[in-house]
Amino acid sequence: MPPLEHYSRQLNYSYALGLYPAIQALEKAPQRVSRVLVHSLLEPGEGAQALFALCEEHGIRTETADRVLRKVSGKDNCYAAAVVQKENQELQLGRNHLVLVNPMDAGNLGTLLRTALGLGYFDIALITPCADPYEPQTVRASMGALFSLRVREYADINEYLKDAGERSLYPFMLSDSALSLQCAVQEKKAPFSLVFGNEGTGLPAVFAALGQAVKIEQSDEVDSLNLAIAAAIGMYSFKETY
Amino acid sequence: MPPLEHYSRQLNYSYALGLYPAIQALEKAPQRVSRVLVHSLLEPGEGAQALFALCEEHGIRTETADRVLRKVSGKDNCYAAAVVQKENQELQLGRNHLVLVNPMDAGNLGTLLRTALGLGYFDIALITPCADPYEPQTVRASMGALFSLRVREYADINEYLKDAGERSLYPFMLSDSALSLQCAVQEKKAPFSLVFGNEGTGLPAVFAALGQAVKIEQSDEVDSLNLAIAAAIGMYSFKETY
Numbered sequence: 001m002p003p004l005e006h007y008s009r010q011l012n013y014s015y016a017l018g019l020y021p022a023i024q025a026l027e028k029a030p031q032r033v034s035r036v037l038v039h040s041l042l043e044p045g046e047g048a049q050a051l052f053a054l055c056e057e058h059g060i061r062t063e064t065a066d067r068v069l070r071k072v073s074g075k076d077n078c079y080a081a082a083v084v085q086k087e088n089q090e091l092q093l094g095r096n097h098l099v100l101v102n103p104m105d106a107g108n109l110g111t112l113l114r115t116a117l118g119l120g121y122f123d124i125a126l127i128t129p130c131a132d133p134y135e136p137q138t139v140r141a142s143m144g145a146l147f148s149l150r151v152r153e154y155a156d157i158n159e160y161l162k163d164a165g166e167r168s169l170y171p172f173m174l175s176d177s178a179l180s181l182q183c184a185v186q187e188k189k190a191p192f193s194l195v196f197g198n199e200g201t202g203l204p205a206v207f208a209a210l211g212q213a214v215k216i217e218q219s220d221e222v223d224s225l226n227l228a229i230a231a232a233i234g235m236y237s238f239k240e241t242y
Numbered sequence: 243m244p245p246l247e248h249y250s251r252q253l254n255y256s257y258a259l260g261l262y263p264a265i266q267a268l269e270k271a272p273q274r275v276s277r278v279l280v281h282s283l284l285e286p287g288e289g290a291q292a293l294f295a296l297c298e299e300h301g302i303r304t305e306t307a308d309r310v311l312r313k314v315s316g317k318d319n320c321y322a323a324a325v326v327q328k329e330n331q332e333l334q335l336g337r338n339h340l341v342l343v344n345p346m347d348a349g350n351l352g353t354l355l356r357t358a359l360g361l362g363y364f365d366i367a368l369i370t371p372c373a374d375p376y377e378p379q380t381v382r383a384s385m386g387a388l389f390s391l392r393v394r395e396y397a398d399i400n401e402y403l404k405d406a407g408e409r410s411l412y413p414f415m416l417s418d419s420a421l422s423l424q425c426a427v428q429e430k431k432a433p434f435s436l437v438f439g440n441e442g443t444g445l446p447a448v449f450a451a452l453g454q455a456v457k458i459e460q461s462d463e464v465d466s467l468n469l470a471i472a473a474a475i476g477m478y479s480f481k482e483t484y
Contacts, residue, residue, distance in 0.1 A: 115471050118464040148463055216478070221390055222360040229357050229474045232467075236458070236475045 004037075004068050004083065007136055014134035015081045016144070017073045019047045022082040024144025026054035032085045032147070033058070037065040037072075039079040051080060073136075086134050089150040091123040093165040097193040098235065101127040101157065101207075103227065105199055109133060110141020111228045117145040119235045124151045125160050125193070157210070168192040169211030172234055173203050174224060178213035185237050187212075194234050199227045246279075246310050246325065249378055256376035257323045258386070259315050261289045264324040266386025268296035274327045274389075275300070279307040279314075281321040293322060315378075328376050331392040333365040335407040339435040340477065343369040343399065343449075345469065347441055351375060352383020353470045359387040361477045366393045367402050367435070399437075399452070410434040411453030414476055415445050416466060420455035427479050429454075436476050441469045 007014055013034065016025040019042070025033055036055050042048055055062050069078050091097060098121045103109050109131045116124060124133075131138060133151050154160040168189045172178075195210065197203035202224065207213075216233055218225060225233070249257055255276065258267040261284070267275055278297050284290050297304050311320050333339060340363045345351050351373045358366060366375075373380060375393050396402040410431045414420075437452065439445035444466065449455075458475055460467060467475070 111468055111471065114464055115467060118460045118467050120461045143464070145464065217481075218360045219362045222356055222385070222387065225357060225360050225474075226353055229353065229470065232471045232474055233478045236479070239459075 004072060006072055006074075009132050009135075013083055013085050014139065015072055015136050016084055016139055016147075017078050017081045017136050018140070019051065019080040021140055021144055022080045023047065023050055023054065025082040025084050025147050026051070026058065026060070028144060028147035029084065030054065030058040030060065032087060033060050033082045034085055035083050036060055036062045037069050037081045037083070038062055039066050039069050040064050041066075042079040084147070088152050091125060091150055091152050091163060094191055095123050096121060096191050096238070097123045097125055097164065097167075098231065099125040099127065099160060099193050099195040100130065100231075101195065101203060102198040103130050105227075106131045106135050106138045107141045108199065108228045110138040110143075112231055113138070113142040113149060113151075114145040115228065115232045116235060117148055119232070119239050121235055121239075122149055124149055126151065126153045127157055127160060128153050128155060157207075164193060169195060170214045170238070171195040171203050171207040171210050172197070172215065172230060173205075173208060173213045174215055175205065175208060175213060177208070178215035181214050181216045181234065181237050184212060184214040188238055190240070192238065194231070194238060196227060196231050196234070246314060248314055248316075251374050251377075253328075255325050255327050256381065257314055257378050258326055258381055258389075259320050259323045259378050260382070261293065261322040263382055263386055264322045265289065265292055265296065267324040267326050267389050268293070268300065268302070270386060270389035271326065272296065272300040272302065274329060275302050275324045276327055277325050278302055278304045279311050279323045279325070280304055281308050281311050282306050283308075284321040326389070330394050333367060333392055333394050333405065336433055337365050338363060338433050338480070339365045339367055339406065339409075340473065341367040341369065341402060341435050341437040342372065342473075343437065343445060344440040345372050348373045348377050348380045349383045350441065350470050352380040352385075354473055355380070355384040355391060355393075356387040357470065357474045358477060359390055361474070361481050363477055363481075364391055366391055368393065368395045369399055369402060370395050370397060399449075406435060411437060412456045412480070413437040413445050413449040413452050414439070414457065414472060415447075415450060415455045416457055417447065417450060417455060419450070420457035423456055423458045423476065423479050426454060426456040430480055432482070434480065436473070436480060438469060438473050438476070
């Protein structure tokens with residue numbers, strides 16, 4: 001087995017760094033965990049017990065690897081890590097999707113993934129260039145949500161549309177001609193995709209032609225809402241009643 | 243005039259650090275800006291022009307202060323700052339309030355202030371201990387929203403209630419007995435206060451007795467939504483239709 005490297009986007013694996021993220025990876029996606037690293041200073045306790053029990057249950061190798069943990073985390077106090085294989089997953093056709101066009105902030109992306117999972121959106125399309133969903137910072141900000149979602153990267157929106165099947169598209173935009181979120185929700189037709197632009201620039205005007213443009217009603221006092229906030233409001237308002 | 247100090251919570255003034263934040267302070271709360279610092283390397287241009295025009299309009303002193311800017315910002319590339327007097331403002335009785343109980347993360351608080359302003363909530367009660375709304379990082383994360391809002395700190399929730407007048411209270415909690423957000427919104431009675439707990443622990447159970455406890459419908463896949471996300475969904479759903 002080749003030596004583990006400091007994380008980079010080119011690798012076909014990533015790390016869930018820390019005891020809790022490692023446990024989440026083992027709980028949600030054990031088939032993707034190739035091995036688990038533990039530090040000789042990892043304290044015995046509930047967390048460590050859960051970690052070892054999950055490894056045993058799924059036949060996953062654990063190894064004591066102080067030096068490697070320090071190398072891959074850049075920290076002295078990272079006491080556990082799961083090595084997770086990356087997967088460009090298939091999105092499900094009949095489900096509602098969240099489509100993020102060029103999101104560039106890793107922490108924001110992690111928060112968005114966690115929110116999507118919490119609100120019942122399991123299928124996430126990322127249009128590149130974008131922040132790396134597998135960057136350890138994103139994995140951590142997502143609090144493990146990444147391991148419960150289907151996430152797929154696309155070269156551009158047309159590649160996504162080829163995969164998306166028959167569905168309604170709702171690009172979120174600030175343009176005056178967009179329908180208010182409140183009205184759009186009343187006429188929503190599932191399955192649908194909610195489409196959000198980049199943090200700084202939003203969606204280019206051409207995206208309005210994709211489907212029914214939607215804008216979140218907001219005061220004139222701010223230019224726009226933060227991306228993670230806008231997407232959360234959109235996902236909540238559009239979600240299936242339950 | 244005493245020399246300006248590096249920011250600390252004890253000071254009765256704070257800084258809007260950077261050209262854009264300084265302009266926002268001058269636009270939204272000129273009466274609270276006591277002076278404006280500029281760096282000798284500040285490039286002439288639209289931004290600088292706007293800054294000087296606002297200072298002239300409101301009779302605010304500008305001074306070139308390279309060393310002070312470096313001292314108060316901790317950076318070499320901070321080219322402008324507004325010195326802003328703090329104010330513990332009066333909340334308006336007839337308006338809807340956002341009440342944050344012990345929010346501890348400065349960046350999160352800044353995002354929340356910006357979201358509140360965007361969704362038309364102008365009155366914010368902070369129950370201490372809490373992150374400092376005037377910390378330059380919060381001011382920056384709020385993108386100047388702080389200067390357009392009425393923000394008041396209270397020692398505890400009872401102090402707030404004394405000030406709050408006759409109103410409906412909606413504590414957001416994860417308890418099973420809480421009403422779903424969707425139902426709560428249908429029965430809402432203005433003026434109201436939306437009450438949110440701390441990032442890590444949420445609201446203590448005793449807050450349910452304050453009014454109608456509300457929970458945001460969410461899947462079992464995540465423990466809870468991020469505070470800024472939950473508050474945004476709550477504020478959007480409860481806001482007046484417009």
